[in-house]
Amino acid sequence: xxVALGVRVWTSSPGCDDGAxxxxxxxxxxxxxxxxxxxxASPHVASVVATCLTRPGPVRPDGTAADVWAAHLDVRxxxxxxxxxxxxxxxxxASPSAPVVWWLQVAxxxxxxxxxxxxxxxxxxxxxAVQVRRAPGVQQVIVSGTGESGATVVTVASPDxxxxxxxxxxxxxxxxxxxxxxxxxxxxxxxRTGDAPAEDVVRVAxxxxxxxxxxxVVLRGGGAATADLAVHVDDDTVREDVADRLDxxxxxxxxxxxxxxxxxxxxxxxxxxxxxxAAAADATRPAAGEDVRACAGDELELALTGFDVALGSRFLRxxxxxxxxxxxxxxxxxxxxxxxxxxxLVPELTLEPARSRPAEPAVVVLQPxxxxxxxxxxxxxxxxxxxxxTVALLVTAVPDGPQVTLPVAQAVPDDPPGTASVxxxxxxxxxxxxxxxxx
Numbered sequence: 001x002x003v004a005l006g007v008r009v010w011t012s013s014p015g016c017d018d019g020a021x022x023x024x025x026x027x028x029x030x031x032x033x034x035x036x037x038x039x040x041a042s043p044h045v046a047s048v049v050a051t052c053l054t055r056p057g058p059v060r061p062d063g064t065a066a067d068v069w070a071a072h073l074d075v076r077x078x079x080x081x082x083x084x085x086x087x088x089x090x091x092x093x094a095s096p097s098a099p100v101v102w103w104l105q106v107a108x109x110x111x112x113x114x115x116x117x118x119x120x121x122x123x124x125x126x127x128x129a130v131q132v133r134r135a136p137g138v139q140q141v142i143v144s145g146t147g148e149s150g151a152t153v154v155t156v157a158s159p160d161x162x163x164x165x166x167x168x169x170x171x172x173x174x175x176x177x178x179x180x181x182x183x184x185x186x187x188x189x190x191x192r193t194g195d196a197p198a199e200d201v202v203r204v205a206x207x208x209x210x211x212x213x214x215x216x217v218v219l220r221g222g223g224a225a226t227a228d229l230a231v232h233v234d235d236d237t238v239r240e241d242v243a244d245r246l247d248x249x250x251x252x253x254x255x256x257x258x259x260x261x262x263x264x265x266x267x268x269x270x271x272x273x274x275x276x277x278a279a280a281a282d283a284t285r286p287a288a289g290e291d292v293r294a295c296a297g298d299e300l301e302l303a304l305t306g307f308d309v310a311l312g313s314r315f316l317r318x319x320x321x322x323x324x325x326x327x328x329x330x331x332x333x334x335x336x337x338x339x340x341x342x343x344x345l346v347p348e349l350t351l352e353p354a355r356s357r358p359a360e361p362a363v364v365v366l367q368p369x370x371x372x373x374x375x376x377x378x379x380x381x382x383x384x385x386x387x388x389x390t391v392a393l394l395v396t397a398v399p400d401g402p403q404v405t406l407p408v409a410q411a412v413p414d415d416p417p418g419t420a421s422v423x424x425x426x427x428x429x430x431x432x433x434x435x436x437x438x439x
Contacts (some may be wrong), residue, residue: 018164025069028052031098032071034233038093039075044085046109049074052100066173070101075117083113083130086122094119101416112139112160114358116413118146125150128172137161140180143175145413150175153309155182159206162188172198178308184209185216187308198255200219201272204246205229207413211245213238219257220306227257228438229272241265243270260436266438267336267362290366295320295328304393304411305373307422309380316376316411319438320397322366330364330435334374335396338424340388350429371438376429381423389421 032050040048051072073094079087086106089343094102096119106126106393107114113133115126115330129141132154140155144184152174158167159181166188169177177196178189186209188194197219205219213233222229228352232247245262250272257272299322306317333353364372383389392407409420 005199005311017302019020025099028069028100029069031100032073033063035071035073035090035093036097039073039086039090041084042089044077044082044089046076046078047432048076050131050404061079067356068101069099070103071098072103073105075104075106077113080108080113080130080133083108084126085116087115087117087126090117091119091121091123095302096120100124101418101419103140113141115143116146116150121146128174130172131172132165132168132177132364134173135161136336138165138168141174145175149413151411151413152177152283156180159184159186162186162206163202166196166202167199170194181209187218188309189218189306190219190222192222194257197222197227197257198253198273201227201229201257204249204253204257204272208242208246208286211242214242218308218371219259227255229257231259231261233261233263236265238267239266243268246272247271258437283329291299291365292327292329295322295324295330295366295398297396297398299324299328300397300401302395302397302404304406304408305375307408307411312380314378315381316393316408318376318393318395318406319371319376320366320374320435321371322368323367324366327365330366330372330398332361333434334398334431336432337394337403338390338428338430339392339394341391341421342388344388345394346390346424346426349424350427352429352431353434356425362436364435364437373433373438375433377433378424378428381425381428383425385424386425388425390424391421 002093023078032052036048039045040362052069054069056068075086075090077083078215083106088105091106094104102119104117105114105115113127113129115145125143129143132138136160138154138155139157143150143152146150152170156162156179162181165179173194176190176193178187182186188202188205202219204408205217208214208231214231215234216232218230219227231242233242239261246259246358247270253273255273259270259272261268287439299321301323303319304316305319308315323327338349366372390407390408394403394405396403408422412415412420
């Protein structure tokens with residue numbers, strides 16, 4: 001058994017090294033060291049690495065945050081089949097009442113299965129992850145967060161493996177799951193555990209990523225949520241061709257889905273399947289439709305509703321839901337700022353349109369209760385160089401509207417509570433999409 005403790009590997013010390021020569025209080029050391037010993041003794045465990053450090057705690061209403069001690073335990077199972085046993089050993093050993101914030105993970109040596117562990121929890125999610133890993137073509141299963149904040153990313157070898165992996169995730173019940181492809185930019189994402197877009201809609205998404213001019217395909221939804229298929233293309237010359245191909249198969253698709261084909265300057269929308277909501281096809285109207293009044297800021301309920309990572313990029317979705325009693329319109333993109341763990345705003349934050357925009361951005365008409373989405377995208381940044389990460393976005397949906405603070409915990413796994421953040425750091429550039437109809 002290999003046991004290491006500290007930010008740097010070390011063999012003996014009465015406490016936990018905080019990376020700056022400091023030591024944790026004795027109570028913290030007494031909480032962590034027995035857990036390491038107990039977990040390392042499990043026959044399911046190959047190694048344990050424990051790291052103790054201080055980090056800012058939850059942000060107070062005044063914007064300040066007190067430091068708390070956190071214990072990171074990285075446990076390696078002897079093989080894939082040993083992961084559930086290692087998870088149970090770690091969950092049993094780590095006390096929820098210990099004077100530390102636990103960050104617990106069990107993974108295989110190769111990292112093809114990794115599961116976040118809840119102190120006092122069970123191995124149910126780990127068993128589900130292993131079941132999905134056994135599906136044909138699945139290369140990696142990573143479960144982050146626990147409970148309702150849990151999320152799963154499944155990576156498969158080729159687009160041909162996507163349908164089977166989605167079915168395996170539904171059957172196993174892994175927490176809200178996104179299936180992506182190694183080397184091809186196609187993603188199929190659940191909006192809730194146990195649901196997924198219909199199989200024939202998934203097949204359309206998988207086929208579309210191979211069409212000329214298509215560089216990214218994202219399919220979200222399932223169950224009670226009508227699936228939303230977003231097909232991103234290189235330029236306008238292929239946008240209508242791709243939409244025509246989708247229309248050609250629309251009547252043959254049994255599952256319901258709305259689609260958007262997005263080029264650098266415009267988008268074409270439509271529907272697949274007989275049961276899709278017809279309004280999705282005409283929710284986007286030309287800017288000339290000035291007969292509908294603009295939405296007021298206080299008529300929009302804002303939320304962060306989706307987070308994703310792919311190929312070095314981060315994606316976060318802002319959703320605006322109309323609370324008005326009459327139709328209103330949105331146009332253009334929201335404005336935003338980012339608040340850090342320290343309670344200060346991210347300096348030198350640059351906002352750019354997500355793509356080249358037409359002279360008049362499309363108008364989105366919202367009926368009462370309908371919603372629109374704006375997608376944010378930025379490149380991965382190094383938190384080791386700048387640990388003051390973003391914990392909330394300050395979003396202004398319409399010009400002269402109120403600025404609304406949205407904690408990233410609305411969309412990013414927040415386990416332990418108060419630790420959710422994203423790597424929008426000093427000097428970041430965030431590309432902001434125009435408002436578009438929500439599925």
